[in-house]
Amino acid sequence: MRQLAYFTGQGTSDWDLDGPVPELPPLEEFTGPQGRYATVLRIIETTRPTVRELLGYLAAGGGHATFIGTPEHIADEILRWIDRGAADGFNLMPPALPGSLEDLVDLVVPILQDRGRFRRDYTGSTLRDHLGE
Secondary structure (H helix, E strand, O other): OHHHHHHHOOOOOOOOOOOEOOOOOOHHHOOOOHHHHHHHHHHHHHHOOEHHHHHHHHHHHOOOOOOOOOHHHHHHHHHHHHHOOOOOOOOOOOOOOOHHHHHHHHHHHHHHHHOOOOOOOOOOOOHHHHHOO
């Protein structure tokens, strides 16, 4: 909760863990670390979590970008990062194994494949074949 207080610039000692996250000021009014605060606001806007759930989301990302939402939303975010040149790949840090990884493979990858942005087959049998070396 102390870290959440730092990330939000709010006193959190009276926040109910199982209640909704209290309303927070807009990003433009925040004077602390903007990146993490923007992440907190995005999580709240997209998932409407309880305080406990918000803490879980923040712990899952470990300070990295966290994609949360429907499979379509996750696919959109992945492609947004790639298309804007912000990423050319991703290191996955799923919060629960193997379930979260299975969700990505079973729910998000097919969307990326349908959009023509993720391979359906491999062209070779070695890692070198797949890296174009």
